Amino acid sequence: MLDAARGFFDLPEAEKREYAGNHVLDPIRCGTSFNPAVEDVKYWRDYFKLIVHPVFTSPSKPPGFSEALLGYATCVRKMTMELLRGISEALGLEQHCMERELDLYNGVQLVAGNLYPPCPQPELAMGLPPHSDHGLLTVLLQNGVGGLQVKHGGSWVHVRPAPCSFLVNTGDHMEIFSNGRIKSVLHRAVVNSWATRMSIAVVQGPSLETCVRPTPLLVKGVDRRMFRG
Numbered sequence: 001m002l003d004a005a006r007g008f009f010d011l012p013e014a015e016k017r018e019y020a021g022n023h024v025l026d027p028i029r030c031g032t033s034f035n036p037a038v039e040d041v042k043y044w045r046d047y048f049k050l051i052v053h054p055v056f057t058s059p060s061k062p063p064g065f066s067e068a069l070l071g072y073a074t075c076v077r078k079m080t081m082e083l084l085r086g087i088s089e090a091l092g093l094e095q096h097c098m099e100r101e102l103d104l105y106n107g108v109q110l111v112a113g114n115l116y117p118p119c120p121q122p123e124l125a126m127g128l129p130p131h132s133d134h135g136l137l138t139v140l141l142q143n144g145v146g147g148l149q150v151k152h153g154g155s156w157v158h159v160r161p162a163p164c165s166f167l168v169n170t171g172d173h174m175e176i177f178s179n180g181r182i183k184s185v186l187h188r189a190v191v192n193s194w195a196t197r198m199s200i201a202v203v204q205g206p207s208l209e210t211c212v213r214p215t216p217l218l219v220k221g222v223d224r225r226m227f228r229g
């Protein structure tokens with residue numbers, strides 16, 4: 001998937017422009033935060049964002065990209081559903097509770113590719129600003145070059161990428177559904193001056209029709225409702 005993503009980023013700018021999109025719900029979007037023609041240059045990153053479920057969409061270029069994307073997204077979705085069943089059980093819920101209540105069969109799955117080229121003055125730039133992801137879980141694949149930081153105990157902690165591993169982040173919908181038992185993690189990406197970093201983040205969220213609220217079993221007794229759906 002990383003090779004396919006690299007192939008996409010290496011397309012000529014004119015070919016990528018047709019995939020730019022301009023609305024957050026456009027199924028195919030891509031862009032760069034670095035544009036010398038624009039005054040407020042902030043983020044040292046190229047990206048694509050593709051909605052691959054419930055309806056699969058993909059750029060048709062470069063050759064092989066859409067096949068790699070479909071294969072990868074399908075595998076990650078399977079793994080994510082397994083993780084969500086485990087998390088449901090760990091919360092004391094029935095294992096299929098989350099997929100049923102949040103309509104995950106029609107859930108939105110988004111694949112975001114990020115390319116952070118070496119930056120001559122990394123201390124003046126940021127790859128991605130601090131944010132939390134909106135879905136339930138994000139499965140992150142990295143090319144072995146570090147840059148991800150998570151907020152922990154009031155400080156930014158560097159997350160060293162472990163070889164051949166995925167990093168799984170919890171998102172806002174998870175925090176709401178679990179009534180605050182599982183926190184959504186604040187994270188950001190910093191850049192460096194020596195190596196290109198790439199990451200592929202696959203976000204699994206509920207269906208667009210779902211109103212996300214704390215699951216009733218976790219708002220009983222002493223656990224007051226922390227969020228309103």
Ligand SMILES: O=C(O)CCC(=O)C(=O)O
Nearest residue numbers: 112114133148189199201
């Ligand atoms: O590049 C990274 O490690 C973070 C990517 C990320 O947070 C995102 O795409 O939402």
Ligand SMILES: [Fe+2]
Nearest residue numbers: 131132133187
């Ligand atoms: Fe993120």
